[in-house]
Amino acid sequence: MTTARVRDQYHHGDLEVALITTARKFVKKNGLESLSLRQIAHEIGVSPSAAYHYFPDRNSLLAVLGFSLFEELADYQERELVKVAGASARAARERFRVLGRTYFEWAIREPHFFNLMFSDFCLIESSVEQTREENRAYQTLIHCLDDLVETGSMDKKLRASAELLSWSVVHGTTSLIVSGHLDTEDFERALDSLELALGIRK
Amino acid sequence: MTTARVRDQYHHGDLEVALITTARKFVKKNGLESLSLRQIAHEIGVSPSAAYHYFPDRNSLLAVLGFSLFEELADYQERELVKVAGASARAARERFRVLGRTYFEWAIREPHFFNLMFSDFCLIESSVEQTREENRAYQTLIHCLDDLVETGSMDKKLRASAELLSWSVVHGTTSLIVSGHLDTEDFERALDSLELALGIRK
DNA sequence: TGTACATCAGTGAACGCGCGTTCACTGATGTAC
DNA sequence: TGTACATCAGTGAACGCGCGTTCACTGATGTAC
Numbered sequence: 295m296t297t298a299r300v301r302d303q304y305h306h307g308d309l310e311v312a313l314i315t316t317a318r319k320f321v322k323k324n325g326l327e328s329l330s331l332r333q334i335a336h337e338i339g340v341s342p343s344a345a346y347h348y349f350p351d352r353n354s355l356l357a358v359l360g361f362s363l364f365e366e367l368a369d370y371q372e373r374e375l376v377k378v379a380g381a382s383a384r385a386a387r388e389r390f391r392v393l394g395r396t397y398f399e400w401a402i403r404e405p406h407f408f409n410l411m412f413s414d415f416c417l418i419e420s421s422v423e424q425t426r427e428e429n430r431a432y433q434t435l436i437h438c439l440d441d442l443v444e445t446g447s448m449d450k451k452l453r454a455s456a457e458l459l460s461w462s463v464v465h466g467t468t469s470l471i472v473s474g475h476l477d478t479e480d481f482e483r484a485l486d487s488l489e490l491a492l493g494i495r496k
Numbered sequence: 497m498t499t500a501r502v503r504d505q506y507h508h509g510d511l512e513v514a515l516i517t518t519a520r521k522f523v524k525k526n527g528l529e530s531l532s533l534r535q536i537a538h539e540i541g542v543s544p545s546a547a548y549h550y551f552p553d554r555n556s557l558l559a560v561l562g563f564s565l566f567e568e569l570a571d572y573q574e575r576e577l578v579k580v581a582g583a584s585a586r587a588a589r590e591r592f593r594v595l596g597r598t599y600f601e602w603a604i605r606e607p608h609f610f611n612l613m614f615s616d617f618c619l620i621e622s623s624v625e626q627t628r629e630e631n632r633a634y635q636t637l638i639h640c641l642d643d644l645v646e647t648g649s650m651d652k653k654l655r656a657s658a659e660l661l662s663w664s665v666v667h668g669t670t671s672l673i674v675s676g677h678l679d680t681e682d683f684e685r686a687l688d689s690l691e692l693a694l695g696i697r698k
Numbered sequence: 699t700g701t702a703c704a705t706c707a708g709t710g711a712a713c714g715c716g717c718g719t720t721c722a723c724t725g726a727t728g729t730a731c
Numbered sequence: 732t733g734t735a736c737a738t739c740a741g742t743g744a745a746c747g748c749g750c751g752t753t754c755a756c757t758g759a760t761g762t763a764c
Binding site: 426463492 | 527529614615616618619624627628631654657660661663664665666667668669671672675676677678679682685686688689690692693694
Binding site for chain 2: 749750751752753754758759
Protein backbone atom coordinates (compact mmCIF):
# COMPACT_ATOMS: atom_id res chain seq x y z
CA MET A 295 0.00 0.00 0.00
CA THR A 296 1.19 3.43 -0.86
CA THR A 297 0.26 6.19 1.49
CA ALA A 298 -0.61 9.59 0.14
CA ARG A 299 1.76 12.34 1.02
CA VAL A 300 0.38 15.44 2.61
CA ARG A 301 1.41 18.67 1.02
CA ASP A 302 1.99 21.63 3.27
CA GLN A 303 1.40 24.21 0.60
CA TYR A 304 -1.47 25.07 -1.67
CA HIS A 305 0.88 25.30 -4.60
CA HIS A 306 2.78 22.12 -5.20
CA GLY A 307 5.69 23.78 -6.92
CA ASP A 308 6.57 21.11 -9.40
CA LEU A 309 3.40 19.26 -10.16
CA GLU A 310 4.19 18.52 -13.78
CA VAL A 311 7.36 16.66 -12.84
CA ALA A 312 5.63 15.00 -9.90
CA LEU A 313 2.91 13.70 -12.19
CA ILE A 314 5.43 12.11 -14.52
CA THR A 315 7.58 10.57 -11.81
CA THR A 316 4.55 9.23 -10.00
CA ALA A 317 3.13 7.84 -13.22
CA ARG A 318 6.54 6.23 -13.78
CA LYS A 319 6.31 4.59 -10.38
CA PHE A 320 2.88 3.14 -11.06
CA VAL A 321 3.70 1.92 -14.56
CA LYS A 322 6.87 0.33 -13.21
CA LYS A 323 4.87 -1.65 -10.72
CA ASN A 324 1.66 -2.50 -12.53
CA GLY A 325 2.02 -1.68 -16.19
CA LEU A 326 0.30 0.93 -18.23
CA GLU A 327 -3.19 -0.59 -18.42
CA SER A 328 -3.81 -0.05 -14.76
CA LEU A 329 -2.48 3.49 -14.65
CA SER A 330 -5.06 5.87 -13.24
CA LEU A 331 -4.88 9.66 -13.13
CA ARG A 332 -6.89 9.64 -9.94
CA GLN A 333 -4.46 7.31 -8.21
CA ILE A 334 -1.54 9.44 -9.30
CA ALA A 335 -3.20 12.60 -8.04
CA HIS A 336 -4.05 10.91 -4.76
CA GLU A 337 -0.50 9.67 -4.31
CA ILE A 338 0.86 13.17 -4.85
CA GLY A 339 -1.78 14.61 -2.55
CA VAL A 340 -3.50 16.76 -5.10
CA SER A 341 -7.05 16.83 -6.42
CA PRO A 342 -7.96 14.61 -9.38
CA SER A 343 -8.46 17.55 -11.67
CA ALA A 344 -5.13 19.23 -11.02
CA ALA A 345 -3.39 17.14 -13.66
CA TYR A 346 -5.41 18.81 -16.37
CA HIS A 347 -3.39 21.98 -15.94
CA TYR A 348 -0.42 20.09 -17.38
CA PHE A 349 -1.76 17.35 -19.61
CA PRO A 350 -4.83 17.43 -21.83
CA ASP A 351 -5.61 13.82 -20.99
CA ARG A 352 -4.34 10.48 -19.71
CA ASN A 353 -2.88 9.43 -23.05
CA SER A 354 -0.61 12.41 -23.32
CA LEU A 355 0.81 11.81 -19.85
CA LEU A 356 1.62 8.27 -20.92
CA ALA A 357 3.20 9.54 -24.13
CA VAL A 358 5.42 12.00 -22.27
CA LEU A 359 6.43 9.31 -19.83
CA GLY A 360 7.17 6.94 -22.68
CA PHE A 361 9.44 9.38 -24.47
CA SER A 362 11.27 10.15 -21.26
CA LEU A 363 11.94 6.42 -20.88
CA PHE A 364 13.75 6.44 -24.23
CA GLU A 365 15.96 9.13 -22.75
CA GLU A 366 16.51 7.07 -19.63
CA LEU A 367 17.52 4.08 -21.69
CA ALA A 368 19.98 6.20 -23.67
CA ASP A 369 21.43 7.59 -20.43
CA TYR A 370 21.89 4.12 -19.06
CA GLN A 371 23.56 2.91 -22.22
CA GLU A 372 25.93 5.86 -22.31
CA ARG A 373 26.93 5.34 -18.70
CA GLU A 374 27.81 1.73 -19.48
CA LEU A 375 29.54 2.60 -22.73
CA VAL A 376 32.06 4.97 -21.18
CA LYS A 377 33.29 2.04 -19.10
CA VAL A 378 34.63 0.48 -22.29
CA ALA A 379 35.89 3.65 -23.94
CA GLY A 380 38.97 3.49 -26.16
CA ALA A 381 40.00 3.58 -29.78
CA SER A 382 41.05 -0.06 -30.09
CA ALA A 383 39.21 -2.59 -32.20
CA ARG A 384 38.69 -4.64 -29.06
CA ALA A 385 37.02 -1.72 -27.30
CA ALA A 386 34.77 -1.07 -30.29
CA ARG A 387 33.66 -4.68 -30.34
CA GLU A 388 33.01 -4.62 -26.63
CA ARG A 389 30.94 -1.45 -26.98
CA PHE A 390 28.77 -3.18 -29.55
CA ARG A 391 28.02 -5.96 -27.14
CA VAL A 392 27.40 -3.56 -24.28
CA LEU A 393 24.91 -1.69 -26.41
CA GLY A 394 22.92 -4.84 -27.02
CA ARG A 395 23.18 -6.08 -23.48
CA THR A 396 22.04 -2.83 -21.90
CA TYR A 397 18.98 -2.75 -24.16
CA PHE A 398 18.14 -6.26 -23.08
CA GLU A 399 18.84 -5.73 -19.41
CA TRP A 400 16.78 -2.59 -19.34
CA ALA A 401 13.81 -4.49 -20.75
CA ILE A 402 14.22 -7.46 -18.43
CA ARG A 403 14.54 -5.29 -15.38
CA GLU A 404 11.53 -3.15 -16.27
CA PRO A 405 9.30 -5.01 -18.68
CA HIS A 406 6.42 -2.60 -18.09
CA PHE A 407 8.60 0.26 -19.27
CA PHE A 408 9.61 -1.73 -22.32
CA ASN A 409 5.97 -2.39 -23.13
CA LEU A 410 5.01 1.25 -22.79
CA MET A 411 7.87 2.39 -25.00
CA PHE A 412 6.74 0.18 -27.84
CA SER A 413 3.02 0.62 -27.29
CA ASP A 414 0.57 2.74 -29.22
CA PHE A 415 1.06 5.59 -26.78
CA CYS A 416 4.56 6.39 -28.01
CA LEU A 417 4.13 6.84 -31.71
CA ILE A 418 1.32 9.35 -32.11
CA GLU A 419 3.22 12.27 -33.69
CA SER A 420 6.17 12.65 -36.09
CA SER A 421 7.65 10.43 -38.81
CA VAL A 422 9.90 7.40 -38.45
CA GLU A 423 12.80 9.50 -39.78
CA GLN A 424 12.33 12.17 -37.17
CA THR A 425 11.74 9.72 -34.35
CA ARG A 426 14.97 7.98 -35.21
CA GLU A 427 16.98 11.18 -35.27
CA GLU A 428 15.67 12.11 -31.87
CA ASN A 429 16.25 8.63 -30.51
CA ARG A 430 19.63 8.87 -28.84
CA ALA A 431 19.94 5.12 -28.42
CA TYR A 432 19.67 4.79 -32.17
CA GLN A 433 22.29 7.47 -32.73
CA THR A 434 24.59 5.69 -30.33
CA LEU A 435 24.15 2.50 -32.32
CA ILE A 436 25.17 4.32 -35.50
CA HIS A 437 28.36 5.63 -33.91
CA CYS A 438 29.14 2.24 -32.52
CA LEU A 439 28.86 0.59 -35.92
CA ASP A 440 30.98 3.33 -37.48
CA ASP A 441 33.65 2.61 -34.90
CA LEU A 442 33.59 -1.05 -35.82
CA VAL A 443 34.21 -0.21 -39.45
CA GLU A 444 36.91 2.36 -38.65
CA THR A 445 38.84 0.03 -36.37
CA GLY A 446 38.68 -2.64 -39.04
CA SER A 447 36.50 -5.00 -37.04
CA MET A 448 33.65 -5.03 -39.46
CA ASP A 449 33.46 -5.37 -43.18
CA LYS A 450 32.50 -2.10 -44.90
CA LYS A 451 30.20 -3.97 -47.27
CA LEU A 452 28.02 -5.08 -44.39
CA ARG A 453 27.70 -1.60 -42.92
CA ALA A 454 24.66 -0.55 -44.95
CA SER A 455 21.97 -2.53 -43.20
CA ALA A 456 23.86 -3.08 -39.96
CA GLU A 457 21.67 -0.76 -37.85
CA LEU A 458 18.57 -2.48 -39.10
CA LEU A 459 19.86 -5.97 -38.48
CA SER A 460 21.33 -5.14 -35.09
CA TRP A 461 18.28 -3.38 -33.77
CA SER A 462 15.99 -6.10 -35.11
CA VAL A 463 17.91 -8.95 -33.54
CA VAL A 464 18.33 -7.20 -30.21
CA HIS A 465 14.77 -5.94 -30.08
CA GLY A 466 13.37 -9.21 -31.39
CA THR A 467 15.05 -11.47 -28.86
CA THR A 468 14.31 -9.03 -26.08
CA SER A 469 10.66 -8.85 -27.00
CA LEU A 470 10.36 -12.63 -27.33
CA ILE A 471 12.07 -13.19 -24.01
CA VAL A 472 9.93 -10.60 -22.23
CA SER A 473 6.80 -12.21 -23.66
CA GLY A 474 7.93 -15.65 -22.57
CA HIS A 475 8.65 -17.20 -25.96
CA LEU A 476 12.40 -17.47 -25.57
CA ASP A 477 14.63 -18.16 -22.60
CA THR A 478 16.89 -15.58 -21.02
CA GLU A 479 20.05 -17.37 -22.11
CA ASP A 480 18.98 -17.16 -25.74
CA PHE A 481 19.97 -13.52 -25.75
CA GLU A 482 23.73 -14.03 -25.68
CA ARG A 483 23.43 -16.76 -28.30
CA ALA A 484 21.56 -14.37 -30.56
CA LEU A 485 24.21 -11.73 -30.00
CA ASP A 486 26.89 -14.22 -31.04
CA SER A 487 24.98 -15.01 -34.21
CA LEU A 488 24.56 -11.35 -34.93
CA GLU A 489 28.28 -10.70 -34.67
CA LEU A 490 28.94 -13.58 -36.96
CA ALA A 491 26.35 -12.23 -39.35
CA LEU A 492 27.97 -8.81 -39.41
CA GLY A 493 31.34 -10.38 -40.00
CA ILE A 494 32.70 -9.03 -36.77
CA ARG A 495 36.04 -10.72 -36.25
CA LYS A 496 36.75 -12.24 -32.90
CA MET B 497 -22.36 0.28 -34.96
CA THR B 498 -22.90 -3.39 -34.50
CA THR B 499 -26.45 -4.55 -33.95
CA ALA B 500 -27.17 -7.33 -31.54
CA ARG B 501 -28.52 -10.47 -33.09
CA VAL B 502 -31.72 -11.89 -31.75
CA ARG B 503 -31.60 -15.53 -30.90
CA ASP B 504 -34.68 -17.60 -31.54
CA GLN B 505 -33.82 -20.26 -29.02
CA TYR B 506 -33.18 -20.29 -25.34
CA HIS B 507 -30.15 -22.48 -25.84
CA HIS B 508 -27.61 -20.92 -28.11
CA GLY B 509 -26.10 -24.20 -29.19
CA ASP B 510 -22.53 -23.14 -29.63
CA LEU B 511 -21.94 -20.34 -27.20
CA GLU B 512 -18.34 -21.19 -26.41
CA VAL B 513 -17.33 -20.85 -30.03
CA ALA B 514 -19.50 -17.77 -30.46
CA LEU B 515 -17.78 -16.10 -27.52
CA ILE B 516 -14.36 -16.66 -29.03
CA THR B 517 -15.25 -15.58 -32.54
CA THR B 518 -17.04 -12.49 -31.27
CA ALA B 519 -14.12 -11.65 -29.01
CA ARG B 520 -11.89 -12.08 -32.07
CA LYS B 521 -14.01 -9.59 -33.96
CA PHE B 522 -13.77 -6.98 -31.21
CA VAL B 523 -10.06 -7.42 -30.65
CA LYS B 524 -9.48 -7.18 -34.38
CA LYS B 525 -11.21 -3.82 -34.48
CA ASN B 526 -10.23 -2.17 -31.22
CA GLY B 527 -7.47 -4.13 -29.57
CA LEU B 528 -7.52 -6.10 -26.40
CA GLU B 529 -7.67 -3.28 -23.87
CA SER B 530 -11.17 -2.31 -24.89
CA LEU B 531 -12.52 -5.83 -24.98
CA SER B 532 -15.58 -6.18 -22.78
CA LEU B 533 -17.40 -9.36 -21.83
CA ARG B 534 -20.63 -7.41 -21.66
CA GLN B 535 -20.26 -6.13 -25.19
CA ILE B 536 -19.51 -9.59 -26.47
CA ALA B 537 -22.54 -11.05 -24.71
CA HIS B 538 -24.71 -8.25 -26.03
CA GLU B 539 -23.46 -8.77 -29.58
CA ILE B 540 -24.26 -12.47 -29.41
CA GLY B 541 -27.62 -11.72 -27.84
CA VAL B 542 -27.02 -13.45 -24.58
CA SER B 543 -27.00 -12.25 -20.99
CA PRO B 544 -23.75 -10.86 -19.52
CA SER B 545 -23.37 -13.76 -17.15
CA ALA B 546 -23.72 -16.53 -19.71
CA ALA B 547 -20.04 -16.42 -20.56
CA TYR B 548 -19.18 -17.67 -17.10
CA HIS B 549 -20.43 -21.12 -18.01
CA TYR B 550 -17.46 -21.38 -20.40
CA PHE B 551 -14.72 -19.15 -19.07
CA PRO B 552 -13.81 -18.44 -15.47
CA ASP B 553 -13.04 -14.83 -16.31
CA ARG B 554 -12.16 -12.30 -18.97
CA ASN B 555 -8.45 -13.12 -18.96
CA SER B 556 -8.97 -16.74 -19.82
CA LEU B 557 -11.15 -15.86 -22.78
CA LEU B 558 -8.35 -13.62 -24.04
CA ALA B 559 -5.81 -16.39 -23.48
CA VAL B 560 -7.86 -18.91 -25.44
CA LEU B 561 -8.34 -16.41 -28.23
CA GLY B 562 -4.63 -15.65 -28.26
CA PHE B 563 -3.61 -19.27 -28.57
CA SER B 564 -6.12 -19.81 -31.35
CA LEU B 565 -4.48 -16.92 -33.21
CA PHE B 566 -1.17 -18.78 -33.17
CA GLU B 567 -3.02 -21.63 -34.87
CA GLU B 568 -4.49 -19.23 -37.41
CA LEU B 569 -1.06 -17.85 -38.21
CA ALA B 570 0.31 -21.34 -38.68
CA ASP B 571 -2.61 -22.21 -40.97
CA TYR B 572 -2.00 -19.12 -43.04
CA GLN B 573 1.70 -19.87 -43.33
CA GLU B 574 1.07 -23.45 -44.37
CA ARG B 575 -1.41 -22.39 -47.03
CA GLU B 576 1.19 -20.05 -48.50
CA LEU B 577 4.01 -22.57 -48.18
CA VAL B 578 2.34 -25.24 -50.25
CA LYS B 579 2.35 -22.78 -53.13
CA VAL B 580 6.12 -23.06 -53.23
CA ALA B 581 6.39 -26.78 -52.55
CA GLY B 582 9.19 -28.76 -54.14
CA ALA B 583 12.47 -30.42 -53.32
CA SER B 584 14.75 -27.99 -55.14
CA ALA B 585 17.17 -25.65 -53.41
CA ARG B 586 15.38 -22.75 -55.02
CA ALA B 587 12.04 -23.86 -53.58
CA ALA B 588 13.56 -24.24 -50.12
CA ARG B 589 14.97 -20.73 -50.28
CA GLU B 590 11.65 -19.37 -51.44
CA ARG B 591 9.87 -21.13 -48.60
CA PHE B 592 12.18 -19.47 -46.11
CA ARG B 593 11.25 -16.06 -47.45
CA VAL B 594 7.56 -16.91 -47.54
CA LEU B 595 7.75 -17.94 -43.91
CA GLY B 596 9.14 -14.56 -42.91
CA ARG B 597 6.84 -12.59 -45.15
CA THR B 598 3.68 -14.28 -43.96
CA TYR B 599 4.63 -13.59 -40.35
CA PHE B 600 5.12 -9.96 -41.19
CA GLU B 601 2.02 -9.61 -43.33
CA TRP B 602 -0.11 -11.24 -40.69
CA ALA B 603 1.08 -8.70 -38.13
CA ILE B 604 0.65 -5.74 -40.45
CA ARG B 605 -2.81 -6.77 -41.48
CA GLU B 606 -3.95 -7.40 -37.91
CA PRO B 607 -1.72 -5.53 -35.48
CA HIS B 608 -4.19 -6.00 -32.64
CA PHE B 609 -3.91 -9.75 -33.05
CA PHE B 610 -0.13 -9.50 -33.07
CA ASN B 611 -0.22 -7.49 -29.86
CA LEU B 612 -2.50 -9.96 -28.12
CA MET B 613 -0.35 -12.91 -29.14
CA PHE B 614 2.72 -11.39 -27.54
CA SER B 615 0.97 -9.86 -24.57
CA ASP B 616 0.87 -11.05 -20.99
CA PHE B 617 -2.37 -12.91 -21.68
CA CYS B 618 -0.70 -15.57 -23.77
CA LEU B 619 2.07 -16.86 -21.57
CA ILE B 620 0.41 -17.77 -18.30
CA GLU B 621 0.91 -21.55 -18.26
CA SER B 622 3.60 -23.98 -19.49
CA SER B 623 7.33 -23.65 -20.13
CA VAL B 624 9.13 -22.09 -23.07
CA GLU B 625 10.09 -25.58 -24.25
CA GLN B 626 6.54 -26.81 -24.24
CA THR B 627 5.15 -23.66 -25.80
CA ARG B 628 7.62 -23.99 -28.63
CA GLU B 629 6.77 -27.60 -29.30
CA GLU B 630 3.11 -26.73 -29.52
CA ASN B 631 3.79 -23.70 -31.68
CA ARG B 632 3.26 -24.97 -35.19
CA ALA B 633 4.77 -21.88 -36.79
CA TYR B 634 7.97 -22.60 -34.92
CA GLN B 635 7.94 -26.23 -36.03
CA THR B 636 7.44 -25.09 -39.60
CA LEU B 637 10.47 -22.85 -39.28
CA ILE B 638 12.57 -25.79 -38.10
CA HIS B 639 11.56 -27.88 -41.10
CA CYS B 640 12.21 -25.02 -43.41
CA LEU B 641 15.75 -24.55 -42.12
CA ASP B 642 16.39 -28.28 -42.31
CA ASP B 643 15.36 -28.16 -45.96
CA LEU B 644 17.84 -25.38 -46.59
CA VAL B 645 20.65 -27.46 -45.18
CA GLU B 646 19.57 -30.61 -47.02
CA THR B 647 19.32 -28.91 -50.37
CA GLY B 648 22.75 -27.45 -49.82
CA SER B 649 21.56 -23.85 -49.65
CA MET B 650 22.75 -23.23 -46.16
CA ASP B 651 25.95 -24.01 -44.38
CA LYS B 652 25.57 -26.75 -41.80
CA LYS B 653 27.75 -24.86 -39.36
CA LEU B 654 25.21 -22.03 -39.20
CA ARG B 655 22.27 -24.31 -38.56
CA ALA B 656 22.57 -24.38 -34.76
CA SER B 657 21.25 -20.93 -33.94
CA ALA B 658 19.37 -20.39 -37.17
CA GLU B 659 15.89 -20.64 -35.65
CA LEU B 660 16.83 -18.15 -33.01
CA LEU B 661 18.32 -15.66 -35.43
CA SER B 662 15.53 -16.00 -37.97
CA TRP B 663 12.72 -15.64 -35.51
CA SER B 664 14.43 -12.72 -33.81
CA VAL B 665 15.03 -10.78 -36.99
CA VAL B 666 11.56 -11.41 -38.35
CA HIS B 667 9.83 -10.77 -35.06
CA GLY B 668 12.03 -7.78 -34.28
CA THR B 669 11.48 -5.92 -37.53
CA THR B 670 7.80 -6.76 -37.46
CA SER B 671 7.41 -5.49 -33.94
CA LEU B 672 9.36 -2.32 -34.68
CA ILE B 673 7.36 -1.65 -37.81
CA VAL B 674 4.06 -2.26 -36.07
CA SER B 675 5.08 0.11 -33.29
CA GLY B 676 6.11 2.78 -35.78
CA HIS B 677 9.88 2.69 -35.27
CA LEU B 678 10.80 1.27 -38.66
CA ASP B 679 9.30 1.70 -42.10
CA THR B 680 7.42 -1.03 -43.91
CA GLU B 681 10.09 -1.35 -46.59
CA ASP B 682 12.70 -2.12 -43.95
CA PHE B 683 11.29 -5.60 -43.68
CA GLU B 684 12.57 -6.92 -47.00
CA ARG B 685 15.94 -5.31 -46.37
CA ALA B 686 16.16 -7.10 -43.04
CA LEU B 687 15.23 -10.36 -44.70
CA ASP B 688 18.05 -9.86 -47.21
CA SER B 689 20.51 -9.27 -44.39
CA LEU B 690 19.27 -12.32 -42.59
CA GLU B 691 19.83 -14.53 -45.63
CA LEU B 692 23.30 -13.14 -45.98
CA ALA B 693 23.88 -13.78 -42.31
CA LEU B 694 22.80 -17.37 -42.60
CA GLY B 695 25.03 -17.83 -45.61
CA ILE B 696 22.11 -18.64 -47.83
CA ARG B 697 23.45 -18.67 -51.35
CA LYS B 698 21.56 -16.75 -53.93
C1' DT C 699 -45.42 -44.01 -26.02
C1' DG C 700 -45.63 -41.20 -22.05
C1' DT C 701 -43.95 -39.21 -17.98
C1' DA C 702 -40.77 -37.97 -13.99
C1' DC C 703 -36.75 -35.89 -13.08
C1' DA C 704 -31.81 -34.77 -13.11
C1' DT C 705 -28.93 -31.94 -15.60
C1' DC C 706 -27.59 -28.43 -18.38
C1' DA C 707 -27.54 -23.66 -20.27
C1' DG C 708 -29.26 -19.82 -19.95
C1' DT C 709 -31.55 -15.19 -17.29
C1' DG C 710 -31.61 -10.71 -15.10
C1' DA C 711 -31.03 -7.96 -11.34
C1' DA C 712 -27.79 -6.31 -8.39
C1' DC C 713 -23.21 -5.25 -6.15
C1' DG C 714 -19.59 -2.38 -5.86
C1' DC C 715 -16.34 -0.18 -8.09
C1' DG C 716 -13.15 3.23 -10.16
C1' DC C 717 -12.63 5.68 -13.91
C1' DG C 718 -11.72 10.18 -17.06
C1' DT C 719 -13.23 14.47 -17.45
C1' DT C 720 -15.74 19.07 -16.67
C1' DC C 721 -16.80 23.20 -14.31
C1' DA C 722 -17.43 26.99 -11.48
C1' DC C 723 -14.79 28.10 -7.76
C1' DT C 724 -10.94 30.00 -4.54
C1' DG C 725 -6.44 30.46 -2.44
C1' DA C 726 -1.72 32.07 -3.39
C1' DT C 727 1.61 34.71 -5.91
C1' DG C 728 3.98 38.34 -7.94
C1' DT C 729 4.13 42.66 -10.21
C1' DA C 730 3.09 47.60 -11.32
C1' DC C 731 2.53 51.83 -9.37
C1' DT D 732 6.88 50.13 1.68
C1' DG D 733 2.18 49.19 0.83
C1' DT D 734 -1.68 48.01 -1.88
C1' DA D 735 -4.68 46.74 -6.00
C1' DC D 736 -5.25 43.39 -9.17
C1' DA D 737 -4.31 40.11 -12.89
C1' DT D 738 -2.76 35.65 -13.27
C1' DC D 739 -1.71 31.27 -12.02
C1' DA D 740 -2.38 26.73 -9.73
C1' DG D 741 -5.01 24.49 -7.27
C1' DT D 742 -10.08 22.52 -5.23
C1' DG D 743 -14.03 19.49 -4.87
C1' DA D 744 -18.29 18.10 -6.27
C1' DA D 745 -20.56 16.11 -9.84
C1' DC D 746 -21.57 13.74 -14.38
C1' DG D 747 -22.10 9.74 -16.69
C1' DC D 748 -20.30 5.72 -17.65
C1' DG D 749 -19.29 0.74 -18.29
C1' DC D 750 -17.16 -2.65 -16.25
C1' DG D 751 -16.37 -7.74 -14.13
C1' DT D 752 -18.54 -10.72 -11.42
C1' DT D 753 -22.07 -13.11 -8.30
C1' DC D 754 -26.29 -15.32 -7.26
C1' DA D 755 -30.64 -17.29 -6.91
C1' DC D 756 -33.46 -18.35 -10.48
C1' DT D 757 -35.90 -20.74 -14.60
C1' DG D 758 -36.56 -22.63 -19.17
C1' DA D 759 -35.15 -26.47 -22.17
C1' DT D 760 -33.35 -31.01 -22.95
C1' DG D 761 -32.71 -35.76 -22.87
C1' DT D 762 -32.81 -40.07 -20.60
C1' DA D 763 -34.51 -43.97 -17.69
C1' DC D 764 -38.29 -46.61 -16.82
